Amino acid sequence: MTKIFKRTYSYAFLIPAAIVYLLIFIFPTVMSFFFSLTRWDLTTWQFIGLDNFKMFFKEASLLIGFKNTFIYAFVTCVLKVVIGLLLGVLLTSKIRAKGYLRSVIFFPTLLSTIAVGLTFSMLMHPSQGMINAALNVIGITGPDWLGDTRIALLSVAFVDVWKGVGFAMVIYIAGILSIPQDYYEALQIDGGGSFRKFWNIIVPLSRPATNSVIILSFIGGLRSFDLVWAMTKGGPGFTTDLIASIIYKQYQGGYYGLATAGNVILFLFVTALALPLYSYLNRKEVDL
Template sequence: MESTSQSYVPSVPSTKLAKPSFWKKLRGHAVGDDKPIGYLFILPALIHLAVFTLIPILFSLYLSFHKWSILKPAKPFVGLKNYIKMYHDTDFWRAMVNTFYFVFGSVPTGIAVSLLVAIVLNRKLRGVYWFRAFFFLPVVSSTVAIAMVWQWILQPEFGLLNYLLGFAGIEGPKWLMDPKWAMFAVIIVTVWKGIGYQMIIFLAGLQGIPEHLYEAARIDGANKWRIFWSVTLPLLMPTVFFLTVTTIIGSFQAFTVIYMLTEGGPVGSTDVVVYHIYEQAFRVFNMGYASAQSWLLFLIIFVITIIQVKFMKKFNYEH
């Protein structure tokens, strides 16, 4: 009789890969998947960046070669006429001079004062955290509200500042109403508002300096002034560079303080480039010409930033 037993066939494991889970896709590139699902999480930010930043930038470049009033749909092509007009526009170049005056007046002063405040508040003093919060308060306050308060402080007849100067026998100027003093007053308000932010950055840099370097300098007989120049300042140069670059860019784009305090006056003494662009765009409704001015301002900021980067690299190489 023939055997009826069935032969045993071993099972062969399947070579088909299991479908990766959602979390594997989220963590990175899963097996057989070239695009992680994590890209979906940055998609809203990319859409926001494209709609509200990239597209307006490209549209402004397009407008700089056209003549367009926001009240009319037609956009006739004018080529380089907007840029040629800007070259001969004395009001625009006066605003550019005022902008450089504002930048060179506010940036070095703000950085120097902020560094001094940071050094003082870096010590272990009683209630030092309250003082830090006090100096940082203007940063988180509304610029519009701050400007309204400073308008009262700088008022020539019953303002607080001239009232205090009167106790010292000093006749205060007209500040915002005097072309000679208006920009100086704007610089004071700008520096006061920016001290808190720059102070926090300097505090982070100061607290990153190793204590043993100060101890070694004291053992060598260095005084406080020598320690500052030989230890503190060189190690703070990356922080100074960062604040210089960002503050210069922000100063070239100053608008709110100018708009609230002086509106470019008196007699155009505080008319900076961004405020001048605003007037061309939303008061004269010359969008094409305003766009051309914006792109020139961008090129100036870009060149100045590149020069600062080159200078910092050279400084690091030499030291």
């Protein structure tokens, strides 16, 4: 009896976390799959099988939503990796006030996404926004950042990068600081310069940090909704509509079962892209 108690004693500490995980994640996920097969409101439901999924795939803007979601995720992911790495290198070098600069760059990560979206929607106003006013001072006519169908999605993506690059920077700083000094000393003896230090040491040895930033940024981009909705509500037209914003519009229209089916599809879509990417990055990391 004592041996059994000793074996199970440590697992008892996991029970509170397991209960919370079950109630907050597992149970809602299972219920989402169930209600995606029903026509429901807040009080009643009716089982209708796969009809919601058939209707969702007939959505007029669905293909645009999938394309925009992938473009948005790809652009934000690439920029966060590149800019985050460069900032990480800069802010681990011997420059003054690097602690202050780290705080300034990381600060937007702490801000409300809705507040950031509303603020930038005003800053990017074509005639009254401060961005175009600043461009006019130097003789440049600024575009309609959120009203031009050619650049609206990229404009929102750049705001996303501004807000989230600080988190990528912190991950890279941790990765760069964990690199043993022996590598730098060997390179110095070999006569290598700053570029070789960056390309031959920092880039390959900070790959675990890069993998983390890629996974988090890409999944975050695929699931993004609040910033896009705060800035454009999917417009102009369907130019900035993402899968999540299409689903939200269905909730607004009272099509709860249809929207729940959309959430299930979004979950499967993100999983289908994220798992192979995660496996590939892990395999490359092991090969290194």
